[in-house]
Amino acid sequence: MKKIGIYPGCCFQGADIHNYDITTDFLNRMGVEGILLDRAACCGGGVIDETNKKIVYGLNARNIALAEEKGVDLYTPCNTCYMIIAKTKLALDSDPGLKEKINEILAEEGLEYKGTAKIYHTLNLIRDFIGMDTYKSKIQRKFEGVKVAPYYGCHVLTPNEVALDDPENPTVLQEILKPLGVEVVEGYQNEQTCCGYHARFTDPEQKERLAVKPLEGAKEAGADVVATPCPLCHKAMDGYEEPILQVTQLINVACGATPKDAFWDLNKTEVKISFS
C-alpha cells in the first residue's frame, strides 16, 4: 500500500475538524495509507510573516523534515499550506546556506531537512501520486446531469513557481471532476476571483465582498454546486445562495460514502444534488 504523510494544518482543527475525517476517508478509498505528521506545526498561514518571515522557512523545513523522518511525501488538502510549504521547499533547495543554517537548528530536535519529500495537494496527489486510472477505478456511482463549477482557489496556481498546473489554462480539477459523471461548467464569471478568506481577520468586509463573486458567476452559468479543492475557500464561500463543496466531499460520495459521512450536512448552504 502506498503511504503519504498527512500534514495537519489549522483546517483540521476546531470547527473544521471534520476535514481530517474527509481527508483520511478519501485516502482510504484511494487505497493510500495516510500517516499523520503528528508533531507538525502551523505553516504560518501568511500571518507569521507579520511577526518574522524567517520563522516561516524554519517552520516548514521542520514540517517537511517530519515527513522525511517517516520516509513519506507530504500531503495537505489546503491551498495555502501547499503554497507556503512548496515555497519553502523551493527556497531551501535553491539556497544551500539557508538549508544548512536551518538544519543546524533542526538537529537539536533530531530532525534534518534533506529535500527528498515531495509536496502534494489533493489535485496533484490524484494526478501524480494516485494516478488518474486508479482514481477512476475507485468511482462507484455518478452524479449524472449535475452541473459542477470548478473553483481552484488562488494558491495552487500562484505564484507561478509553485503552480501545480498551467496557471493560464488549468485542467487538472476538471479532469478530476469529469469521471464523477458531472457536467463541468467552465468559463463562468469571476471563476478566478479570490475567495477573500485571508482578509477575514484583517478586513472582514473585504472578505464578504469577494467570497460571493465566484458563487454568483457559477450560479449565473447554471451550476448546481461549486467544487473547490481548498478547505479555506470552502469555509469562506459556504453560506451564500450557491452551494459549495470540497472536491474530496464529492469524490468520497462517488466512491460509496453517504453524503452525511462526507459531511455535506455541515454545509451552511444545503447541497441538493442527486447521484445514481
Next chain:
Amino acid sequence: MKKIKYTAKIKRYNPETKESYWQDFEVEVEDSLTVLELLMHIKDKIDASLTFRAFCRSAICGSCAMIINGRAGLACKIQAKDKIKNGVIKIEPLHHLPVVKDLVVDQEPAFEKFKKVKPYLVPDPKVVPDNNKVESLVLPEEFARYDKQTDCILCMACYGQCNALEGDEKYLGPFQLTKVFRFIMDTRDGMDVEERIKLAEDHGIWECVQCQMCLAACPKGVKPGDDILELRRIAKDIGEENIATRRAKFWFATVFETGQIDKWHLPEVAFGDEKGKAVTKKLEEEFRSRGMKEDEFGPKPFPGIEKFRNFIKKLEKEL
C-alpha cells in the same frame, strides 16, 4: 524561420460607440514573435485600427502591460508561441482601469492613488547633507533592504490583476504599497514611519487578500504581496492596535505555545469586542452540538513542545 498559424483573440473597445467585443485575428507568423510584435503585425497587416500602448520593446518602459491568457504581463517580454493554448492566444487590457481604446487603459486613477502615498524621498536632515558638494551615502547592506523594490517600472501589471481591487475599487494597489515599503526602508528618508504607514492603511494593507497574483504578474520579480506583509509587521511593531495586528500577535503566540493557531479564541481576541466574543461563543455551541468535548475545541501542545519552542526562539535569533 519557422512560421506558425494561430488565432489572436483580442478584446477590443470602441470609445465612439462604447462597444466592447472580442475579435479573432487569424495569423501566420514567425514563431519567434513577442506578443507585442504579434500586435504590431496585426496592426500593420490586418487592421490598422487596433490600438495598444508600447514604446521601448525591452521590458523597461512599462508601457505595454496587458492581460495575456488571463495573466498580466508585458507584451514585449512574452513570447507569443509560449502562450498559444489550443491554437488561441487571448489578449485583453489590464483590469481595474478605464479602457481608452482596445488595449490602452487610462493609467491616471492608479497614478492618483500613487501620489496619495507620497512616493518620493523626504530627505532626513540628520542623514542627507544640506549641500550638493557632499554625497549622501547609502551602504550596500542598507540598500539591499529595498534594492529589489526599486526595480518597479510602474507598468501596472500587478494593479491590473489585483484581487483586492476586485473587492474595493478604492484599494490603493500593489505597486503603490511596495513604494511605501521602499521609502520606509530608505535610511535617507525623513518622513515618520507612522505617517508612511498611515498613508498605506487608507484602503490599503489590511484589504490585501494575499492571493499572490501581484507576485505572478510582476515582470521584474518585485513581490508587492510580501512587501504588504512587511508593512503590516511594521504597523504592528510601532504599536498599531486593530483586528489584524491583534490577530497576528495571537497567531504567533498560540503557534509558539501549541504549534497551532487557536482558531477557537481567534475571533474573540482579533475583534476584541462583544461581537468577537459572540463568534467564539457560537463556535463553542457548534462544537458541543457536534458532540465535541472542551479539550477538543482548541489545539493542544504536541509531545516535545519545549523543543519546538526552543526551535522557534533559535530561528528568531539566528536566522
